[in-house]
């Protein structure tokens with residue numbers, strides 16, 4: 483699932499996602515005071531735009547140029563509050579300790595020995611900041627999805643919770659029903675949700 487895969491995927495339809503923010507983002511983050519946010523794998527920008535319209539300054543990163551172009555086109559009203567950036571976050575770490583919120587919504591990050599890319603995402607959360615990592619419940623997914631990808635080979639929220647030991651407070655680690663209908667062509671009915679706070683002194 484490289485840049486070409488995702489550009490082809492977005493290019494295959496006029497619009498891949500609804501444009502609405504993800505339900506878990508809305509329910510978990512609505513009460514947080516705005517600050518600096520990193521939207522990891524922002525896609526067509528529904529989450530980044532929702533955050534920016536609520537006063538957050540957002541760095542929205544995706545590997546797909548097509549998705550980023552659509553996102554930027556939809557966000558003219560908050561152009562000064564969102565920086566759209568093309569990067570492969572499996573290879574390029576975001577700045578450390580820079581964000582009050584790091585939001586990973588259905589971001590497909592392959593598990594790797596040493597966990598460097600995962601650690602870089604966790605390190606991007608500033609002391610006192612929040613990590614929100616949301617995935618599809620594995621029970622809703624086939625063994626293999628597009629391009630031979632095996633969902634079990636991706637980091638799962640509960641697994642990440644297990645890696646967050648000292649320096650973090652786990653606030654939510656659960657599987658729950660989606661609030662929004664499953665995206666077209668999928669059978670996703672439940673979300674796996676991790677919300678964790680990096681303790682201020684770390």
Ligand SMILES: C[S@@+](CC[C@H](N)C(=O)[O-])C[C@H]1O[C@@H](n2cnc3c(N)ncnc32)[C@H](O)[C@@H]1O
Nearest residue numbers: 488523524525544545546569570571572587588
């Ligand atoms: C399932 S989509 C989710 C998009 C968006 N977060 C949402 O919930 O609508 C996954 C997104 O991650 C992006 N992506 C996949 N691998 C990536 C990587 N290594 N670095 C940056 N973005 C990546 C894809 O281009 C795609 O937009």
